[in-house]
Amino acid sequence: MTLNQFAIVESTLREGEQFVGANFSSDDKLEIARALDEFGVEYLELTSAAASPKSKRDCQRIAGLGLNTKVLTHIRCHQEDAKIALDAGVDGINLVIGTSYFLREYSHGKDIDTIIELASEVLTFIREQAPEVELRFSTEDSFRSTYEDLSRVYLALDKLGVVDRFGIADTVGVSTPNRVYDLVRMVRAQTDAYIEFHGHNDTGCAIANCYAALDAGATHIDTTVLGIGERNGIAPLAGFIARMYAEDKELIKQKYNLPALAPVHEIVSQKVGLPIPVNHYIVGDCAFNHKAGIHTKAMLNNANAYEIIDPTDFGLNRNIQITHKLTGWHAIANRVSQLGLDLSISKIKTLTKQIKEMADQKDLTLNEVDDLLWAAAQAPNSVPSNRK
Structure with a gap:
């Protein structure tokens, strides 16, 4: 061909x-x-x-x-x-x-x-x-x-x-x-x-x-x-x-x-009058969404690990989801970095466990997760990110 x-x-x-x-x-x-x-x-x-x-x-x-x-x-x-x-x-x-x-x-x-x-x-x-x-x-x-x-x-x-x-x-x-x-x-x-x-x-x-x-x-x-x-x-x-x-x-x-x-x-x-299916090729809302912990860790290291199509070529963005029980600490750490917060790896791992437990009880929003991260970063006993 x-x-x-x-x-x-x-x-x-x-x-x-x-x-x-x-x-x-x-x-x-x-x-x-x-x-x-x-x-x-x-x-x-x-x-x-x-x-x-x-x-x-x-x-x-x-x-x-x-x-x-x-x-x-x-x-x-x-x-x-x-x-x-x-x-x-x-x-x-x-x-x-x-x-x-x-x-x-x-x-x-x-x-x-x-x-x-x-x-x-x-x-x-x-x-x-x-x-x-x-x-x-x-x-x-x-x-x-x-x-x-x-x-x-x-x-x-x-x-x-x-x-x-x-x-x-x-x-x-x-x-x-x-x-x-x-x-x-x-x-x-x-x-x-x-x-x-x-x-x-x-x-x-x-x-x-x-x-x-x-x-x-x-x-x-x-x-x-x-x-x-x-x-x-x-x-x-x-x-x-x-x-x-x-x-x-x-x-x-x-x-x-x-x-x-x-x-x-x-x-x-x-x-x-037909909504674009969420799983439609390239343009669907879920086309570049990543959720599972092992997926998001690899994605953060190299997007090619779990994407055959680069969304940026189409003027689109990928989304690493963190508001669920399958989230991993690498994804939470990425969100911490996006927010410009300063938290240790050990604190991020503790927060990840907390987010998983909360997600088992109810549907979380990104705002709720962000509030949790902000509160942890502003706490008097928060540990800077250069310490473990």
Whole structure:
């Protein structure tokens, strides 16, 4: 896997609109688009311009903002949809059609030969009308489609010479990393075009599947802020960034404006009425909280002992908790130092034991612990820190 070849197709303004709590106004979309552009995603994917008059106007407004990110719209494999998308002035058009038995039987009702014929017509039409537009074709429900059917579709459309990027979609979240790897490798062997992966999170594999796709030769990964989308949503932006940061943090620091990650999550959280989960990747309140005594001792010596991600790269802080029965004297000593107090190690150890006993009886606040430390430092018989 060559990490510097991957790009993020950020789909909060398309897939994210399908989240049960999402009802973005036009101004909401502009605010989110600007925030994602500030973070530095390479692509923004918008709801089909053919979905409604407002959707088309929103596409036109966002496409006209002059963002650094490329603006895409997602459409069905219909020529009328393509005409409306072209009129919206976007940088790229993402076509999709279902290839699984379920979608051929119960959705559009077309067989594989008809799918190839229809897709060929629409792709050729778009390329003739707009040679400069980026063009992606994706099979929907790829992992419940047969390899034979997928191979026929991708090979036939690749021969047209008009597709910039082929999409592979785990539409119902059924796949596993091994299966993703195998399918992406198959498509990679059949085309030199870029490969995009779209993974739903119904079974909790979305981030791992994205990583497997990249490992197999994919180049573009779909995400949404907070992972919102249809049902359980798709790979969350922060989770994908966390995975790739752990792989090569210097590259991720160069590619993206990491301190802008938390603000875009706060914006989307407010727009959809969904609090950021406390355990969400990087931006959750507990992401850099440390509690257990053996953890905090190591953390105070070297933060890498229990952190794979440096919060300061994202403009965030870590928190060493001390108001509980698991606290250790190293953590209390650190708090004493933060407060500028002068207490001996033996006194700190005694206070730590006292804090543990108090925490067994009730929930402590940081103010209560601080009051205890201040009182000990101001006591007439307190021992300076240079004595044990």
